[in-house]
Amino acid sequence: MIELENVSKYFGDTRVLDGVTGKVNQGEIFAVIGPSGSGKSTLLRLIDLLDTPTGGTIRVDGTDIHAEQRNLSIRRMMGMVFQKPAVFNATVAENVAVGLRFRGASKSEIHTRIEEALDMVGLAGYGERRARTLSGGEMQRVALARAMVIEPEILLLDEPTANLDPVSVATIEDLAVRINRDLGTTIVFSTHDMYQGQRLAHRIGVLMNGVFAQVGTPREVFTLPASREVARFVGIENIVEGVVVGENAAAVVDAGGVRIRARSPFEAGEAVSLCIRSEDIRIAVADGAAAAPGRNALPSTVTSVVPRGPFSRVTVDCGFALSSILSWKAVDNLGIREGSRVVVSFTPESVHVVRRE
């Protein structure tokens, strides 16, 4: 178990981490996601003792790792793979053997373990090749085998797929899941790809402005973002500013004169942001049947229709801008084009209300 308590790191005057607090449970895959430069790598490096925090404590199984004299033995509990695939200028087998050599493993043990590790990452038979001649994806698998051959309790992956082609990304992701499942290794990985976080992680920590803006399951993070910034980062397109005017549970929010019903724990007068996923917004022609009861139904004017893959992104003005995703066919059936009068509707449950900071 890794506990982060108010961890901060400054590089000169630059504040990279400013009080990160969180917990990674034994045996889970924990993703650190966040925009580029948010300090994801720094956090992983602090855990791996490659850097020293400016403040706060990091505990592994209860031990403050940066306060310890025996930090070599703590580091040896962990393995790390870096963003840039980097191999030693030697054979693949020698690369994988390095960590075992450091630990004084016997010749025969090294031999067996190398075989196993290479087999695990799908590079059986590559042992005698010169590592520098491999592709980026293969190098990263060597790096993974090299980190795993020492059977670490914690595996740290710092944006391990950022520089790789899609096939290699899938291979590495698959390996990470298998390592966690089969060996029970706790994995902490960083990524700027929120979908990768969603695919792999049991829990996600969203690192923003030097702190965890939110820690939760992928479902929590994606549907119930803790802040406007997190909502923006996890891809919620409609974020509307407003003020709570109704009472609890079925609050009414005034957004620039438009009243929207939503579920909200906030008191009246609270400034909030409303997060509405495009997928949850329906569009109907203006003179059609009334929207189902209970839904927010807002008359609007279409301002743009932009193709996006097999869908179209329809943006309307209903006092504020809202976007919805429709199939091409739906757009055709509704006869929507710029300037069309429409009614947009969404349920109060699909509106996620967060406090504005």
Place this chain on the structure above:
Amino acid sequence: MYEIVEGFLEAIRLIVTLDPDVMAIAARSIAISLTATIVASLIAVPLGAAINFGTFPGRKSLINLIQTLYSLPTVIVGLLIFLLISRVGPFGFMRLLFTPTAMIIAQTVLILPIMTGLTISALSGVDPVIRDTLRSLGATRLQFLVNILKEARFAILATVAVGFGRAISEVGAAILVGGNIAASSFASSTRVLTTAISLETSMGNISQSIALGLVLLAIALGVNLAITTVQHR
């Protein structure tokens, strides 16, 4: 022109027939400069590593100083060593003046700055991810250093070659502390390629000079060729 052609032909003959004088001088040059290079490497590589990975006040200035010393004039080194090891100097009791040992010392001192500096460059040229990887794999300080040196081995090798090239081709210090002695035994003589060329030219033995010059050139080119081959593999 005639002199050059004639000298050149005679030089070729001296080399092809393995003229004992020329070969002995060449072998002595290699032996002295190789020893100096090995000694300098044994000092420069750990020193360079200590400076590169160390954190201490004045580190930057020290690196600057080392780089300034690249252009240490050979005669200054020669003079300095001469004054130190001459009979009346502080180390005079060791009776090192006019011995191959003196030349080894002078050449070692001469190439130490450039070898240290290039070692620092070689080590700082190692990919930071490689450094992080070694540490994350749980390397002790020593294991870390050994593996970084292994990773920088070709650059270090090039450093050694540069040192050897500079040692074998310098004349100022060699003549001052060596004395260009041609004794009857190989080990007592201090006549090397550069000092011999200097002497033979002043004595008008142009062909001998050209022969020695060609050997020196061949050694210098050979060393660089070997290094380039190794590096490009």
Place this chain on the structure above:
Amino acid sequence: MHVSRYINLIIMHRRIIFAVAAVMVALMLICGCTGTTTDPTPVEKQQLRIATTTSLYDTKLLDHITPIFEEKYNAEVLIVSAGTGKAIEYGQRGDVDVLMVHDRAREDAFIADGYGINRRVFAYNYFVLVGPESDPAEIKGMQPEAAFTAIREKGMAGEDVVFVSRGDASGTHSKEKAIWKGAGFNYSTDVQGSGDWYQEAGTGMGATLTLTNEKQAYTLSDIGTYLAYKGDLDLVALVDEGDILLNVYCAMEINPEKYPDTNTTVAKDWVNFLISDDIQKEIASFGVDQYGQPLFYAAQDDWEKIGVTEAEVKDPIA
């Protein structure tokens, strides 16, 4: 123990190892070729360090006699060739065991200061004033002092006359200065730096002759070096008579009282060796085959002529 690991290492680094091995083999071959010249005598040889004036070295007289000495005394002779000034400097610093020089006045000072003892005169010859065949200063057959005066006059007048001086505080340089003095000039004010006609080479006798030849200039040389180099030179001896041209070579020990670890035994052997009858004969005949005339005269029987005591040429050091 980890044999296969080493084999792997060897395979991995085989090219480097091969390169190193190649160099080592080459070294051994070279050393092997020349190694045969090394004496296998198990007894450790005594080393004798000599600082000599370049004229004795460049004529190859020492190359001729040192093997005889080395064999007879089972010693190894290490010769540093330098101008007399530098040789004396080495002597003063205690860096050598024996000095072989040719500058009576400075030798006297050296001995008076307590650095040198047991001086013995072993050879002499004459200096010659050499110059181009065309002799633009018209000095042929003159007395040395008059010839110097003429060269200076023509040189100062801007004619194509150049004098190359050793300019290196050597014995020859001292002699040159003595001649200028004898001709009535103050060396440092009237000669040195008085014009482009007077140039200082700052190097050994052989190199100075080569330089003089390139410039087709005049220079003062000992006859030995001149004869040894004559074949490569277009310079002729123009002035070779006059008492002042006498050139006397001596050898002396460095005073062990100044430098206790001076190798006195071998140093004594060497000085006595030089004045021994056999070597005196060798000196007198050296170069006759090659140049048709001797490069040096034995000092043994001519002590009166060269103005030294009989003891200085004949009495072995005790």
